[in-house]
Amino acid sequence: MPLYIEGCFFLDDSFLGGQVVSTKTIFVLANSFKHRPGRCVAGREVVIGNFGYRMGGWVRPVSPSGKEGSLSDQERTLTNGSSVALKTFADIHVLRNENKQFQPENWVLDDRRPWSLSQFRMSPPSLSQAIETPPYLWLQPDQQTDRVSHAYLTQHPPAQSLYLVRPQQVRLSFFTNSQGKARKRVLFTYNDCDYDLALTDPEAISRYCPLEVPAQGQPAMNKILDPAGTLLCVSLAGEWNGDHYKLVAAVIEERG
Secondary structure, three states: OOEEEOOEEEEEEEEEOOEEEEEEEEEEEEEEEOOOOOEEEEEEEEEEEOOEEEEEEEEEEEOOOOHHHOEOOHHHEEOOOOEOOOOOEEEEEEEEEOOOOOOOOEEEEOOOOOEEEOOOOOOOOOHHHHOOOOOOOOOOOOOOOOEEEHHHHHHOOOOOOEEEEOOOEEEEEEEEOOOOOEEEEEEEEEOOEEEEEEEOOHHHHHHHOOOOOOOOOOOOEEEEEOHHHEEEEEEEEEEEOOEEEEEEEEEEEOOO
16 A cells, blocks of 8 residues: 655655655646647645645646656656546656746656546545635736746745636737737736736637637737636746746636
8 A cells, every 4th residue: 555645645666766756646727838749737736634635735747858847748648548637636756846946846757657547536626726816926026927037036936836816807819920920818917917928728729719820910819708717827937038937827717
C-alpha cells in the first residue's frame, strides 16, 4: 500500500533511478498552448482528509526536457490513451519542485511514467470552491496590464503565478493586427481594473473562433460571455525580452 503524506503518495516503486517519485492528484484547470505543439497543464492539488477533501495549492507540471517546461503530447497522455482534460482529476508523477522564483507552482515531471485518471472516487468539486480573490493580477504601476517587468518581479516576487477568478465583464476578441499577426485576446474587468490578455486555451479558441481569424482590415470577431457563469484561469508566463506576460490559460464556463 502507498504511504500517504498530505498532498503526496510515496509508492512502493517510488525510488526509481536514484530519484524519489511522488504522485500528486490534481483537479485540472488549465491545458493551454505553450510553444506549440506543447502544452502547459495546471491544476489545484487535492488534499485528502478524514472527512473528504479540499482544494490545495496550484501544481504546474513541467517537462524535464521540453522547451521552458512545455509538455509534449506523450507527456500529457493518460494511461487509457486519451489526453488530459479540464475539470477532471489526474494523478501525475513528479520528482521535485523546480524552485522557480516567479512560478513557485512548477513541479518537474517524471516523464518515465504516464499520467492516469485518478482513482479518487469523490465527485468533482463545485468550481466555486476553487475561485480565488486576489486584489489584482500582478499589476505594476505605470505598466500595461498584460505584462510585468522582470525587474519589478525581482523586487516584488509573486506569491503565485496562477489564479482562478470570476471577471466582472468578459469578451473574447479574434482579429489580425496592423502587423498582419493573428490575435486571440480576452478583454475583461476584475476588481474594477481592465485587462487585455492573450488567450491560449485551445478549447475556447475552437469553440468561439472555429474558422480562421478575420483578415487584416476586417472587423474583429467578438464574443461576449456571461460573467456570472464564467471563470478565467490566469497565468503569469516566464520571462521574454525582459517582461513576464499574463495569459488567460482557460475559459471555464460553469453552465451549458
